[in-house]
Amino acid sequence: MKIIDGRSLAKEIKSELKRETQKFIKQGGKTPHLAAVLVGDDGASQAYVRNKIKSCERVGFESTLIKKKSTIQEDELLEIVDGLNKNEDIDGFIVQLPLPDHIDESKVTLAIDPVKDVDGFHPMNLGRMVIGLPCYIPATPLGMITMMERYNIKTEGKNVVVLGRSNIVGTPISILLSQKTKWGNATVTLCHSRTKDLVSEVQRADIIIAAIGIPRFVTSDMVKEGAVVIDVGINRIDAPDTKKGYKLVGDVDFDEVAAKASYITPVPGGVGQMTVTSLLMNTLKAARGEIYPGG
Ligand code: NAD
Incomplete structure (x- = not known):
């Protein structure tokens, strides 16, 4: 029996990503920038988001964390999503799930611009995945x-x-x-x-x-x-x-x-461990415009 060591594999892939990122920046590319929106104070969600942000630093990405109380209204969250869609410095972003019950998760997922949907949850990305087109794989x-x-x-x-x-x-x-x-x-x-x-x-x-x-x-x-x-x-x-x-x-x-x-x-x-690494892989792709060129 062999144990698949996600921790060391993730470390290895992060070193590769760091090198690729440095090369991309050297060639005139912008520093990849991931944003994460965290709603509420669920312990597991906080830990996941912390890990995602910390991992960005390790590979040389910029990161932005937007923290909101669980009482946030759906409209306000949708405005934040809209702002991130329009912010040219942000290459990709995630809204950490689950969201509080009074917020419609699918409405939020649909509001994310597929070009920046590095979690790959938007139906545009999932649909493209199903028919084998370039996409962000979840x-x-x-x-x-x-x-x-x-x-x-x-x-x-x-x-x-x-x-x-x-x-x-x-x-x-x-x-x-x-x-x-x-x-x-x-x-x-x-x-x-x-x-x-x-x-x-x-x-x-x-x-x-x-x-x-x-x-x-x-x-x-x-x-x-x-x-x-x-x-x-x-x-x-x-x-x-x-x-x-x-x-x-x-x-x-x-x-x-x-x-x-x-x-x-x-x-x-x-x-x-691999989930976080994949998010970083998707973010680098977003910064390079590899999936939706010119998006
Ligand atoms: P979910 O919690 O949304 O749904 C559970 C699924 O399991 C449903 O499709 C249901 O039909 C099925 N199911 C429930 N009871 C069953 C039973 N007795 N027999 C057969 N099927 C049954 O699913 P999810 O969001 O994919 O999460 C599943 C698990 O994976 C959770 O523990 C979650 O924390 C974990 N998770 C881990 C990662 C990671 O990065 N490692 C990422 C996402 C989810």
Whole structure:
């Protein structure tokens, strides 16, 4: 069994990005600039955004953090989005989800200019992705594809079972892996809460991607000997004996499953690290105008 070390891979890719950024600036390009909008004081969201901003500094990007109270009205948030769309110095920006209940998330996502949508959540980017046009691929799926490529994990002809059908993880990764591309050509089954006999679906998988948000849902009896296991889940569970009082675990029972898997991603230190790196990759693309030239 081999552990896919997201932390060291992310570090390696960040060094590459730093070099590419320096080269781009030397050749007359502008310093890539990512902005993040954070609404409310959810602990996990704050940690994610902090990490994104810190990562920008590491690779030589500029970053701007816009923090707003959870009482912000939808109109005010839409005005902020509009301002970022129009601000020529900002290459790409994200609005950290989830948003408070009184704000319509899809309205906010739709308001983001697709040219600056480095999270790849806008239907324009998702639609372009589906038909194979240049686009911003959502960060978590892009992170998983990059991970598999760098670890030389072949997907062609493999049975992939994806657990979870969210718009940001399960659905896009299942589309990407089934496409006729160097990272695709797999036979993909997308399982969700209404799937009948999910266990036998997972049991025949060569590659399992777990993105459902249930701690340690995937157990060793569900995993074929030698399967590749990619754990997207990030779940907080009580751990009274720790300083924070909680710890993070994935959707996979790591200790049990690791013994059977050929490759496995840990939580933390796996896919999450790659998500941030992918956001930076998308931001550099935005600054270079690679996806929507002249946009
Ligand atoms: P979500 O939370 O929006 O939806 C959960 C999905 O799981 C749904 O499609 C649902 O049908 C499915 N599901 C729920 N219960 C199920 C069951 N018993 N059997 C089969 N399917 C079931 O999904 P999300 O936003 O993709 O998040 C999933 C997990 O991934 C969460 O733990 C989240 O924190 C994590 N996540 C991690 C990253 C990262 O960078 N590592 C990024 C995004 C999300």
